[in-house]
Amino acid sequence: MIGIPEIRAVAERIGAHVVRTPTVTSPGLSSLLGVPVTVKLELLQRTGSFKARGATARLLALSEAERAAGVVAVSGGNHGIALAVMAAALDVKATVVMPRSASARAAEIVESAGASLRLTDDMDGAFALMARLRAEGLTLVHPFDDPLVIAGQGTVGLEFAEDAGEFTDVLVSIGGGGLISGVAAALRALRPGVRIWGVETEGAQAMSEALAAGGPVPVALSSIVTTLSAPAVSRLTYDHVSALVDEVLVVPDREAVRGTLDLADHAKVWAEPAAGCLLPAARRVLERVGDGARIGLVLCGGNATTRDVMNWAERFDLR
Template sequence: MVPDLISLDHIAAAADRIAGHVLHTPTVPSPGLGAHLGVPVTCKLELLQRTGSFKPRGAVHKLLGLTDAERAAGVVGVSGGNHGVALADAASTLGVAATIVMPEAAPQRSVAAARAAGAEVRLTPDMAGAFALLDELVAAGRTLVHPFDDPVVIAGQGTVGLELAADAPDVTDVLVSIGGGGLIAGVAAAVRACRPDVRVWGVETEGADAMSRALAAGAPVPTTPSSIVTTLSAPRVSELTLAHVAELVEDVIVVPDGDAVRGSLTLAEEAKVWAEPAAGCLVPAAHQVLDRVGPDARLGLVLCGGNVTATDVAGWVQRFAATPFPARVPVG
């Protein structure tokens, strides 16, 4: 049975519930990216959200809906970085004990931030092990706050799309990064409900392509993430997120890690924002989208997070010999 999709009413209710707990982030035109790509570009700056990514939207929405017993049991979440930090922060603000399970490859900055917010952090050798430990802790009585396989969390993430549709009504194509698929599920549900003519495109990196594999197989399949982009490295998507992508998303584009790093450098130079490769991957994907839809497009990029250190970026630049992408069309 195909899961029910999130409705616009669910997302609007989530927006009301989390108002005052999260930011309505800026939606701004980027003249630099527009010149670079040769078409108008609008950026949704979720990297300016609390904790540096979109993740507090879903985490706060979930926590605010818990029963007293669920709160008292303490919450647990699994994360490659951003969901863990957001859940730790939201739980601290709302007075709920939190345990965060992360793979050892998670950014040390994220591990430290979750601990600084008061959460217990449990590290495992890899993401598959993190999900296995998560299941153990839930079975022991902790309250699960899943990073993507939860309609309440997806409705919270969908508020990104609700704001984007209201603040940038002229976009024709919206690009969204995919890890487990919670963000794109919510954004696509909101944007397509408000603007059925808008095309939504998903973007993954090689080695963090669980959604592409699920679409090809017609069902979620286990994967072994190998991408440097740990914040997109879900070992599988869910039936719920897959259903949203299959129904509402034009296509999912997969780009190499090196191109995601080049995209982050391009965003720094052209859009003047500090974005992690999970957002940087949208830049090479935008070139591919324009090859397919033509020069009349008006792009909306959801810049999902900015939690990356200068040391991380310097290491990746050296590893991939990365430089910013050249402009699509001559400038001037």
């Protein structure tokens, strides 16, 4: 289990390479939800998402031999972008494996950063190719099944706890579970009374299915939210979530896209549906906990293009 000492140590190491993103109260979201809302704007992070933190933590820990051989990652978008950009900044050769369903913009950024891009038909195929490249000598930078990566993502929670005012409930998106594992570890140490809620989208609900099964299980992926689409969580992230998180909520893709539009209209921020899903979940949390709630939202990323969001809005008749 990752603890606050590990998170603080990683924060020291990566501090010169990542952004301490703003933590601000949101009058627009507070009005929309009817309770005070504070947001952690991780979509303003270098590479457009929190993923830069964990990738940097892992890259800085490479041996000279590992740096020379290069690294590999599998990604639905944001982890690949983060690894490609941060590896280039640290002069490490990187290969990124992505499913063809990942956004064209993500693939473009990966290639423009100088990484080698490998595309597969689906996420299962991406993980299989990543395993083969690892066997050939590349060092894996896993998107979530790595203590250093989790500690890196935990710096989001460290900063949120240090910079925010009072909150009673914090909502964090879940893909493979690295972000919520790290954030929950930090908050349990620094804000022990806070309720922590994970949020997934339907068709990308690997953590809720793992919790129901008593451990990680493979899941069928169908969500449009590719940045949350892990084919399974890991034992490491499962253990953190089952021990530290109060509950995991699942929302439909349509509501995640509506949340993205609401964040633009009311919070004045451009988020991807992986962050947009927090708003419908927050409404459900408020129905559960009643009066007196003060909400914290970790807005994890903003790498959806305007065309992506317009297409989804049209698909779900949200325009």
